Amino acid sequence: MIRVAQVSKDYHSETGGGVHRVLTGVDFDVMPGEKLAVLGRNGAGKSTLIRLISGVELPTEGTIASSMSVSWPVGLMGGVGPSMTGNDNIRFVSRIYGKPFQAMRDYVDDFAQLGKFLSEPVRTYSAGMRARLNFALSFAVDFDCYLIDEVIGVGDHRFQQRSYEELFVKRADRTLILASHVPHIVRDYCSRAIVLNRGRAKTFDDLELAIAIYNDL
Amino acid sequence: MAGSLRLLRRDFAVQRQVVGAIMMRELVTRWGRRNLGFAWLFCEPLVFAFSVIAVWSYVRAPFDRGLPMTAFVWSGYMPLLIFRHVTSGALESISNSAALLYHRRVTPLDLFLGRQGLEALGNLASVAVSFVVFIAIGAMNWPENYSLMLFGFLYTTWWSLCVALIIASLSERFEAVLHIWPPVSYLYIFFSGFFILADWLPPDLRRIALAVDPPLHCYEMVRGGLFGDQLMHPHYDVAYLTFLLTVLTLIGLALVKDVRKHLELE
Numbered sequence: 001m002i003r004v005a006q007v008s009k010d011y012h013s014e015t016g017g018g019v020h021r022v023l024t025g026v027d028f029d030v031m032p033g034e035k036l037a038v039l040g041r042n043g044a045g046k047s048t049l050i051r052l053i054s055g056v057e058l059p060t061e062g063t064i065a066s067s068m069s070v071s072w073p074v075g076l077m078g079g080v081g082p083s084m085t086g087n088d089n090i091r092f093v094s095r096i097y098g099k100p101f102q103a104m105r106d107y108v109d110d111f112a113q114l115g116k117f118l119s120e121p122v123r124t125y126s127a128g129m130r131a132r133l134n135f136a137l138s139f140a141v142d143f144d145c146y147l148i149d150e151v152i153g154v155g156d157h158r159f160q161q162r163s164y165e166e167l168f169v170k171r172a173d174r175t176l177i178l179a180s181h182v183p184h185i186v187r188d189y190c191s192r193a194i195v196l197n198r199g200r201a202k203t204f205d206d207l208e209l210a211i212a213i214y215n216d217l
Numbered sequence: 218m219a220g221s222l223r224l225l226r227r228d229f230a231v232q233r234q235v236v237g238a239i240m241m242r243e244l245v246t247r248w249g250r251r252n253l254g255f256a257w258l259f260c261e262p263l264v265f266a267f268s269v270i271a272v273w274s275y276v277r278a279p280f281d282r283g284l285p286m287t288a289f290v291w292s293g294y295m296p297l298l299i300f301r302h303v304t305s306g307a308l309e310s311i312s313n314s315a316a317l318l319y320h321r322r323v324t325p326l327d328l329f330l331g332r333q334g335l336e337a338l339g340n341l342a343s344v345a346v347s348f349v350v351f352i353a354i355g356a357m358n359w360p361e362n363y364s365l366m367l368f369g370f371l372y373t374t375w376w377s378l379c380v381a382l383i384i385a386s387l388s389e390r391f392e393a394v395l396h397i398w399p400p401v402s403y404l405y406i407f408f409s410g411f412f413i414l415a416d417w418l419p420p421d422l423r424r425i426a427l428a429v430d431p432p433l434h435c436y437e438m439v440r441g442g443l444f445g446d447q448l449m450h451p452h453y454d455v456a457y458l459t460f461l462l463t464v465l466t467l468i469g470l471a472l473v474k475d476v477r478k479h480l481e482l483e
Contacts, residue, residue, distance in 0.1 A: 054319070056319050084245070084246055088242065092238050092242050092317075095234060095238035096238045097320075098234055
């Protein structure tokens, strides 16, 4: 399970000397196999929370403990090097996680359907293509818990179907934490939700209630 | 005990895997697969070295205080090249590769070792190539004590990596480092030992210089090995140098451990 205990996060202001407190005293647990939505408006701290859980950034206060393997934040940014080609990214990820390159390439090729674009630099990709590559790479590594930052909404219908299949049919037992502001995606994927507002977090076992409250923010 | 040892060994294996992957990525993204490709890694510094050395040997007398000019310039310039290349690329190098830090297995130290380690290897390769070429064309004599010279270059590399690790970490915290570093690295030419032998200094100044200036020991080793005791009287203390560099390495490791707190990723 993942235990987020009394977590706060500050960012230094780029212009003034002060700090912005993005998250304040966030506290919740995620059980294995649970599908948790993180709801919040733009700037509410969804991505920050996802990055903290992944361990990419460290909390200013509080602790995050995890007893399972957690993916990197699967989103539009990060995880893949923009100046590298798709193939180089596959090679890099296969090397750092110690997986055979060819099998990973075949899988990514099949899932992301990038064709000849795999030998082009990622910075030339559209948002949807990046999302597909990042998703495919994280599925190819195989984690216990997937952290997904908005990105499902970026893909087209076919991609959303494939992602759903990977996350719910092939990996039904895995944990999922999904940040989104799109209610229908949250309904499709999640059973519980956290609503973020002004840096504070509230957990809801009733998904519809969470969505209703989010809509009222 | 056995368990933690196994864990440590696994961590070490992961780190080697990650550093190797970063080096391969660095080779491909910086020099590409086309044309000379990663041969640029050591061709680039070689072009510099040959032109500077050619000009210098032309404008200066063939012997200076009994030392052959070309060899003196080569032994001054190559360590400088290592230091400059390894340190200058270190500034903000961690945040420049921040996309890779999304993989939790990749630590800021891995990024540093992959990028600056490759830079150091490339520069050592260019030292080796220019050495072979200079010997082959008769511009330099075979060193009197080549293992001493080799250790001089290895210590130069260690010293450069220490400084690079410290400024790589500090430049993520304090923007001032980016502005202070260029003049410092310029002044380095004068206090490193590029132009001088320790023996030319007055004894009091020499004692102070050797106490506070690690690269001077490195230069003395390189030149002591190249020229031998007949031509010069080298001053260096390997034990003391090792001690200084170990302290600097520990400082660097302590600083880089903290870097993640100061990174703000996209």
